[in-house]
Amino acid sequence: MPSNNQDSNHEFRSPYPALDEDELARKSNAYLGNIGVSYRHGHPEIVKVVAEHAAKLDHLFTGMLSPPVISLAERLCNMLPPGLDRAFFLSTGGESNEAAIKLAKVFTGKFEIVGLGASWHGMTAQALGVQYRYGRKGHGPNMPGMFALPAPNSYRSIFRNNDGSHDWEKEMIHGWSMIDMQSCGSLAACIVECIQSSAGIHVLPPGYLKALKRECDKRGMLLIVDEAQTGIGRSGDLMAIMHEGVVPDIVTLSKTLGNGLPLSAVVTSTEINDLCAKRGYCMYTTHANDPLPCAVGDKVLEIVMRDNLVENVRALGNILHAGLRNLQSKYNCIGDVRGRGLMAGVEIVSNRETKAADVELGQQIAENAFRRGLWANLSSDSYFSGTLRMAPSITSTEEEILEGLRILDEAFATTPGKRKHGSFLRPILCKKYRKFVKVNISKADAHIQHISRI
Secondary structure: OOOOOOOOOOOOOOOOOOOOHHHHHHHHHOOOOOOOOOOOOOOHHHHHHHHHHHHHOOOOOOOOOOHHHHHHHHHHHHHOOOOOOEEEEEOOHHHHHHHHHHHHHHHHOOOEEEEEEOOOOOOOHHHHHOOEOOOOOOOOOOOOOEEEEOOOOOOOOOOEOOOOOEOHHHHHHHHHHHHHHHOOOOEEEEEEOOEEOOOOOEEOOOOHHHHHHHHHHHOOOEEEEEOOOOOOOOOOOOOOHHHHOOOOOEEEEOHHHHOOOOOEEEEEOHHHHHHHHHOOOOOOOOOOOOHHHHHHHHHHHHHHHHOOHHHHHHHHHHHHHHHHHHHHHHOOOEEEEEEEOOEEEEEEEEEOOOOEEOHHHHHHHHHHHHHOOOOOEEEOOHHHOEEEEEOOOOOOOHHHHHHHHHHHHHHHHOOOOOOOOOOOOEEEOOHHHHHHHHHHHOOOOOOOOOEEEO
């Protein structure tokens, strides 16, 4: 089936070779590529949980609660900061964001919602209404009362300090002034991602989330953070909100929580939960609080804490980002490298000075890498250029990260495009130099040293 995203090719077909399920799983697991799965496909403990609950209790009437649901809710809330202590579970990220926006409207009694430009929150009505990217066209009016703040794109923003750095504070002030002019006085909530993944791995600048919370508080709005891709360790913290020390009013989770199974969560405060219940809040769906996916989510959380996987993400993230910066020093077509933890974006341009986008070259590099066994998803929105998105499994090994970097280096070297040094040598990351890499990675500006061979 073709992708709904008409600007990218997500099908495993020509020009890619035909692949069976085992090969699809291997390529999806391997190295730098699987955004929707935390622990790889076929993790033995996850497989065991699925088999046990499929044989025993996989689905219940929505109004009933089962032990896996209660266990997941308790474990999740205990892992989050105080003030996020009530949870319920749905199937998809779109559903969870729909539920969160609805909570905010019922709690505040207001209806206007603010989001960031280039966001992605889902394809349900309210989530889509505050999603300023794909999916908005061709079906009539979107939800009323939806406004956009400028996306804080540090690479391309026109808001600059005298030294050329991104002036996100002025950008935010300008955005809120425009929203205040348009609002009818019914601002209910603002929903954001800490790292805008679909837009090309754009990380909110340091201090941005705290400033956003202050702006929301001034207007009596709730802050909703969508942790679909950043949650459960992927961004280098258990949750991305912890990096900034901000406690939002509502957090949503999806992709990483279910390890590929359809599971999402909405987490909020007791105050919001109780008042919304009194006011008749309803989010009733067939698979809300299903025991099987909730059992999987509970196991996912158990594993991330037991195996210290957040620390693994931080260590491997240092290697990944240093390796990508090294590639940037070699290839002129890499305009920007950004991200955090095991989330990385490599933006492809035709000219570093003008930052002119080169989506076609990005697609060629992505396809070249795929043929060599690496899947690097291309975010092809023209405003953000063509950005290769990478999100390895949080159970990845150092060897896999290094091998992924080697393949990506080879893909760049063999795809027509400008190179900084013009070398046609084939770069590799030798196993015997792994210790050397580890030592140098501990330095703030370290780069992985490539050992070349003809």
